[in-house]
Amino acid sequence: MDPYVYENSNVLKNKLNIRNEQELINIEAQFLIVGILDIDEILSDIDFFHLSSLQKVHYFLFQSIYEWAGEFRTVNIYKSEKVLGGVSVAYSDTTCIETDLKLIFDWTASISWSVSNNQLAQNFSRLMTDIWRVHPYREGNTRTVSIFMKLFAEAQGLQFNEQLLSKNAGYVRNALVLAAVEESPEPEYLLKIITDALGLAKTGFVPKQKTNDEKYKIIEQYRVSNYEEKPFTIGTNLNKK
Numbered sequence: 001m002d003p004y005v006y007e008n009s010n011v012l013k014n015k016l017n018i019r020n021e022q023e024l025i026n027i028e029a030q031f032l033i034v035g036i037l038d039i040d041e042i043l044s045d046i047d048f049f050h051l052s053s054l055q056k057v058h059y060f061l062f063q064s065i066y067e068w069a070g071e072f073r074t075v076n077i078y079k080s081e082k083v084l085g086g087v088s089v090a091y092s093d094t095t096c097i098e099t100d101l102k103l104i105f106d107w108t109a110s111i112s113w114s115v116s117n118n119q120l121a122q123n124f125s126r127l128m129t130d131i132w133r134v135h136p137y138r139e140g141n142t143r144t145v146s147i148f149m150k151l152f153a154e155a156q157g158l159q160f161n162e163q164l165l166s167k168n169a170g171y172v173r174n175a176l177v178l179a180a181v182e183e184s185p186e187p188e189y190l191l192k193i194i195t196d197a198l199g200l201a202k203t204g205f206v207p208k209q210k211t212n213d214e215k216y217k218i219i220e221q222y223r224v225s226n227y228e229e230k231p232f233t234i235g236t237n238l239n240k241k
Contacts, residue, residue, distance in 0.1 A: 170227030
């Protein structure tokens with residue numbers, strides 16, 4: 001039984017006691033917009049090289065609607081992914097979340113986050129993928145990681161076009177799925193949009209069909225611009241990838 005949802009439903013328990021899934025999604029989105037607009041309030045309290053930074057971002061974004069905002073999940077989760085043929089990414093076990101994040105942030109502190117680093121886009125994509133693969137929260141992981149990466153970039157003095165990611169949320173999530181696969185990962189899709197977001201792409205002629213409005217619509221044979229968020233399933237999935 002999932003302690004995070006109301007009995008006999010997929011609706012997450014929330015401070016407003018909303019029992020309709022679509023209504024909760026709509027309200028959550030409104031709170032998220034407000035949180036994003038005010039996120040600068042917490043910048044002075046964030047150490048971006050410590051896992052607590054991720055907790056502070058999640059808490060700030062979701063504190064108005066979930067009691068467990070900022071707290072690591074206590075249940076294992078999996079989700080069928082269309083781009084993986086129906087299997088799930090192997091998210092961190094609950095017993096490993098804090099340890100996995102600590103290793104990631106230790107690595108982060110060892111990297112030069114400067115445009116003079118010719119591996120900057122690759123490092124940035126790796127950091128985003130590694131945090132996302134842990135999936136430390138019961139809900140709100142992709143949104144939290146995306147906002148965290150925006151703040152992280154700004155803290156390092158980097159330009160980062162967060163609007164590019166938010167406008168192409170379906171692409172970003174599916175690119176993260178493919179990048180996070182343990183066997184035969186495909187990081188090139190995420191790297192493409194991160195390179196553009198950081199302003200590191202080489203300038204030059206861009207074919208009409210490859211404009212920013214169109215080139216993040218399809219991954220392989222899947223039209224990811226039509227991606228619909230599905231709820232997580234609780235438990236251990238033996239069909240993980």
